[in-house]
Amino acid sequence: MSLIVQKFGGTSVADVEKIQSAARKAIRAQRAGHRVVMVVSAMGKNTDTLLDLASQIGDDPPAREMDMLLSTGEQVSVALVAMAIHSMDAKAVSLTGGQIGMKTDNSFSKARIESISTERIERLLDDGNIVVAAGFQGVDDELNITTLGRGGSDTTAVALAAVLGADACEIYTDVDGVYTTDPRKLPEARRVEVVSYDEMLELASLGAGVMHSRSIEFAKKFGVPIHVRSSFSDTEGTMIVAESESTTQPVSGAAMTAEEARITVLGVPDVPGKSQQLFAAIAACKVAIDMVVQNVGQSGKADISFTVPRGELKTTLAAIDSVKVDLGASGVTHDDKVSKVSVVGSNMAAQTGVASQMFRALADAGVNIQMITTSEIKISALVSKQQSAKALQAVHAAFGLHQRPADAKSWSQIKAERGKADVQTLVDRLRADALEALTLTGISMTDNQARVTLHGVPDKPGIAADMFEMIGKAEIFVDMIVQGYDGEDGSTSVSFTVRESDLAASLKVAQAIAKKHGMRDVQGAGGIAKITVSGIGLRSHTSVATLLFECLAADQTNVEMINTSELQVNAVIDAAKANQATERIKKAFADSLL
Structure with missing residues (x-):
């Protein structure tokens, strides 16, 4: 029965x-x-x-x-x-x-x-x-x-x-x-x-x-x-x-998180172990952080920005204050009048131009983007709370989410196609003492990567859309995108990763973008790799990012870029240390790996 x-x-x-x-x-x-x-x-x-x-x-x-x-x-x-x-x-x-x-x-x-x-x-x-x-x-x-x-x-x-x-x-x-x-x-x-x-x-x-x-x-x-x-x-x-x-529609849903707060830790020494020190203090308070952006260090310093639920702001600031001196940070800023607008879709990773389409929709609506993070199936933009409703409406319309996809399948169709083998549950894996234990589905390393960073990006609507439309026209495939604050002048920095073989072409486009919009400078570097920890429970197990950064710090490996989602934590590091770091991380998470 x-x-x-x-x-x-x-x-x-x-x-x-x-x-x-x-x-x-x-x-x-x-x-x-x-x-x-x-x-x-x-x-x-x-x-x-x-x-x-x-x-x-x-x-x-x-x-x-x-x-x-x-x-x-x-x-x-x-x-x-x-x-x-x-x-x-x-x-x-x-x-x-x-x-x-x-x-x-x-x-x-x-x-x-x-x-x-x-x-x-x-x-x-x-x-x-x-x-x-x-x-x-x-x-x-x-x-x-x-x-x-x-x-x-x-x-x-x-x-x-x-x-x-x-x-x-x-x-x-x-x-x-x-x-x-x-x-x-x-x-x-x-x-x-x-x-x-x-x-x-x-x-x-x-x-x-x-x-x-x-x-x-x-x-x-x-x-x-x-x-x-x-x-x-x-x-x-x-x-x-x-x-x-749908198997073709890039975006299946949009969401707006109204009550967010942005925190930026300024002037953190750009050396191994600092990210781990910061996030360990926050994780100890069981605060789930989101939209983590670490900009590329200049003059030996880097700024680390991230968001938390607005109700957790006070707790998070207290945690940062407890390690601020040891971090060597020059200051901390925060803004509790921001919201996060995101688009989500399982087919996003296989299609180009999704990010630029979202950014253009926001630009056309006059919405300014303060931070950006991307993952395999999500693009998030931090906007002012005052503009959040307009931003949600814009991206929902841009991706035609009010219309049923032409190839949409019903549950009965999917169920019929599954076959018996695909509906076998994982109940035999239940561990009597750890139902909500962290379960990792993979730890991987992607090499032959390069990073491009634009500093002094004007903080106004339309810049991100223009940037990634120009990159798209050059037929350059972009993986990670992060945007964070760049300095006291209110400008931002935007970093993105590409295949190392596309670095020269990417720098050429980036320099054209910088000249067009009066940006401060462009940096680029090859010889990097992306380490990805994928699994179930990454957000609710706040220690995942902490342990990842501990492993990297133990190898004296500096983190150049970070981004996080419900399904993955990604860190961009020096390719020369990537294999060693990946093996150390696999050993650290051995009990949680499938």
Whole structure:
């Protein structure tokens, strides 16, 4: 008999009527021949009410007691849902996180799942019950109640689907699927029928509120198909699986993260080990950084810029302050009135001109770009918060995301083409003591690379678009692009990597660009290599970049460029040291490599 995990968020169980509706969906699935596990969040604004009560008691309540308090919201919900199922003449048993065997570490408010004991759930299912499990919570070794943090109920649902070998994990929410962007921000957003794990991971990290990235990491790791559906209609929704909707469309979605903060650490000595020292201090505070840009050092100094969630700015600045003297940095600047606009697509890496198309769309909308980072499937631009809505609308329209791709496939088509071998899950790899352990899919080195840097790039709209249109016309393939602050005059620097065989042509184009726009100078160098660490959980495991930089520092290898994404961490280094560095990194991450 097949098994389905159904997750109902807070808006889906916000009142008695909605609780009864959720109960009916579960009963209908059971009567269709499925065994059913429900994962339920706290009712509506219940968590907000509890947080308000805590704030009235004191400004800094103990983390343990906060988890004890917040866990009660889900306990109310699961009991009421089980009662509703009983009232409809079906059998149900409600369970807390501890009762379902959800074992976590002791990081209160941000706990990670270590193991799930399924014996009790299996026994209850065998007895004909619908199991109603509390999301968002577990217990540690001391039986303290812990909570999983933002998106914790999604994570609970997908984790249960993984360990139970469920056929699907249905996420019921107040939207009817995954859209090309947030439909509340852009009415012309289109619902997609299929989106890949990798695309959804990037979109989730960028603020797409449908799913949290930790739950997508679980799904990708263990091959769990996720079905995002509306609690209030029978719309088919969206399947999140390994495949994409289209094999040709370069961009499948756009996102805007409104509440960002940019930090720049100025005048860091351009020597091995400094990046590691900086990011280790931040990682110790469990702050996930993004859009990391280290410009090419001049006069023995470099500036390192990166973004963090606006709510983490104070914590991050304190971490930097604790190591600022040892870093030898000359200063720190920050701006909390910025937003990040990104485009995401699995087919992006195979097509040229995607970056210049995005930059041109922003330029035509009069939006200035403050920072740029790129990855295999994502291009992000940091813009002023005031211009963020206009920026999102511009890139969404530029890539025609409101229109269904001509080669778009439905989930039923993809499923039929898969064949049985492709749907085998990775459940046999489950490690009882480390469900949320870091899983790396590869550590690789790309050699024969070159880097071009333009200094003194005017900080105004249209420059990036013009640059990369000129580079594209020269038929030069660009890999990494990073843009960061270049000095106190407000200008920026833009660096990009190309094949070493294209260095001379790239420098010629760069010099033409510099002359046209009055830039300060152009630098270029061959003999570099890119080291890439790929995997699942790179963002949520904040120690990954730290360990990478530790390995490079141990070899006295300086980092010339950095960029990060949900799926990869890339570092550009001296090619002469690349093989040795790659082997050291592989040894350091041996326990996490597939």
